[in-house]
Amino acid sequence: MTNPTTSTQNSRRTFLALAGGTVASAAFLGACAAEPHANSSGTVAPTSVPPTAPPVTASADDKAADVKLLQTAISLENSIVAAYKKLVADKRLTEAKVKTWLTKLSDNHTAYSRQLNAMVTELGGDGYEKTNPSVDSNLVTPAIKTAANNADLLALAVTLETAAFSTLALELASLNVTENHHGVMAIAAAEARNASALTLLGNPASRLDGAPDAFVPARNALGADAEVK
Amino acid sequence: MVPMSGLLASAGAAEGDELSPEIAFLVFLNSLEQGMAALYATAIKTNRFDGDASTLAKAFQGHHTQHAKTLADLITAAGATVPEAGNAGLVAKNNAQIAGAADSAALVGIFKDLEDAMAATHLASLKDVTSDAITGAVGSILPIEAQHGLVWQATQDPAVLDDPAAQPLVLSDASQLQQSEFDVSAPTTTAAPTTTTQEGAQS
Numbered sequence: 001m002t003n004p005t006t007s008t009q010n011s012r013r014t015f016l017a018l019a020g021g022t023v024a025s026a027a028f029l030g031a032c033a034a035e036p037h038a039n040s041s042g043t044v045a046p047t048s049v050p051p052t053a054p055p056v057t058a059s060a061d062d063k064a065a066d067v068k069l070l071q072t073a074i075s076l077e078n079s080i081v082a083a084y085k086k087l088v089a090d091k092r093l094t095e096a097k098v099k100t101w102l103t104k105l106s107d108n109h110t111a112y113s114r115q116l117n118a119m120v121t122e123l124g125g126d127g128y129e130k131t132n133p134s135v136d137s138n139l140v141t142p143a144i145k146t147a148a149n150n151a152d153l154l155a156l157a158v159t160l161e162t163a164a165f166s167t168l169a170l171e172l173a174s175l176n177v178t179e180n181h182h183g184v185m186a187i188a189a190a191e192a193r194n195a196s197a198l199t200l201l202g203n204p205a206s207r208l209d210g211a212p213d214a215f216v217p218a219r220n221a222l223g224a225d226a227e228v229k
Numbered sequence: 230m231v232p233m234s235g236l237l238a239s240a241g242a243a244e245g246d247e248l249s250p251e252i253a254f255l256v257f258l259n260s261l262e263q264g265m266a267a268l269y270a271t272a273i274k275t276n277r278f279d280g281d282a283s284t285l286a287k288a289f290q291g292h293h294t295q296h297a298k299t300l301a302d303l304i305t306a307a308g309a310t311v312p313e314a315g316n317a318g319l320v321a322k323n324n325a326q327i328a329g330a331a332d333s334a335a336l337v338g339i340f341k342d343l344e345d346a347m348a349a350t351h352l353a354s355l356k357d358v359t360s361d362a363i364t365g366a367v368g369s370i371l372p373i374e375a376q377h378g379l380v381w382q383a384t385q386d387p388a389v390l391d392d393p394a395a396q397p398l399v400l401s402d403a404s405q406l407q408q409s410e411f412d413v414s415a416p417t418t419t420a421a422p423t424t425t426t427q428e429g430a431q432s
Contacts (some may be wrong), residue, residue: 173362
């Protein structure tokens with residue numbers, strides 16, 4: 001079957017590959033995260049940096065692709081909210097400070113879900129209220145089941161925050177409606193800070209653990225298997 | 230696959246052409262990243278960073294160097310000219326502060342504010358930039374610099390880790406560095422800051 005998005009998608013990957021290895025791999029996995037998100041009109045995804053930015057008019061197909069991407073991101077936010085509620089109630093989570101953080105972050109992720117859903121509605125899509133089945137079954141459930149102590153549960157929270165900001169950041173370049181880039185990245189940046197804060201909570205004696213990689217790590221972004229249907 | 234020669238041909242900005250706003254902002258961001266790397270180098274040379282802060286400063290300097298390289302590759306691909314040095318205004322303004330920093334805590338405070346401003350500047354760029362290549366790069370850089378800011382904040386005041394409500398729900402771009410203030414075409418100064426001893430600065 002011929003996929004009308006393939007050419008544009010491959011071109012995008014090719015260009016980003018020229019921009020640096022880490023960005024390239026991040027962009028590649030971002031593109032893999034949800035295949036249909038490539039620009040379907042072929043008019044707004046440049047294969048290089050344009051000398052003059054063309055006006056961007058997203059087609060109906062472009063908007064539909066964005067809706068799918070955003071719904072996947074929303075599902076992750078919803079899974080994090082559900083996970084944090086479980087962690088806060090878990091007797092193995094003994095540190096009051098960590099409970100305070102996860103309670104607050106649960107509220108934050110609820111707000112992010114609402115904000116991303118507003119973007120979906122604006123694009124003409126349906127709001128998404130479910131959690132992400134892949135994240136729930138492949139990450140959250142086994143991690144909670146095997147956690148031995150407070151540190152293990154905190155590590156799960158760090159992984160979830162990292163997955164959240166990595167997924168949003170790597171989707172950014174693929175959202176066809178560019179007006180949403182700022183809002184999505186304002187969330188991603190806050191989540192990135194929270195990932196570092198939780199990491200530091202796990203090892204208060206050292207600031208070094210909170211130091212990130214040079215670029216957003218692709219390894220923790222959602223893969224294609226986690227795309228919502 | 231699009232060959233490099235094809236990319237350059239399609240980008241097509243000739244030497245001397247006025248840059249498009251997107252490329253001009255890309256050049257601005259690159260100058261800031263180079264400036265941050267230069268400022269860290271200057272601060273590290275003062276030997277006033279303590280313990281972990283020294284290690285963090287060296288790591289973050291390396292990150293900014295890598296960010297500058299990524300942005301430089303995009304500028305080059307667009308046929309424009311990469312700035313030869315860090316943003317002169319940013320470097321000059323903060324070299325003076327670094328020179329006056331009495332100790333590690335003072336340096337940490339300077340770089341906490343700088344990293345927050347850098348993250349805000351990258352975020353602000355997304356209001357106007359539409360190129361996938363640029364937004365892809367910014368998307369991969371912005372969260373990292375936001376994390377730099379948080380790590381410096383926690384180094385400066387560990388009590389911030391006691392209160393999650395003190396962290397922003399979403400990042401604001403209010404502290405962005407303005408192109409009008411930090412003109413990328415301003416003459417570059419490479420002068421090192423005046424060295425001040427810790428004792429002298431504290432007195």
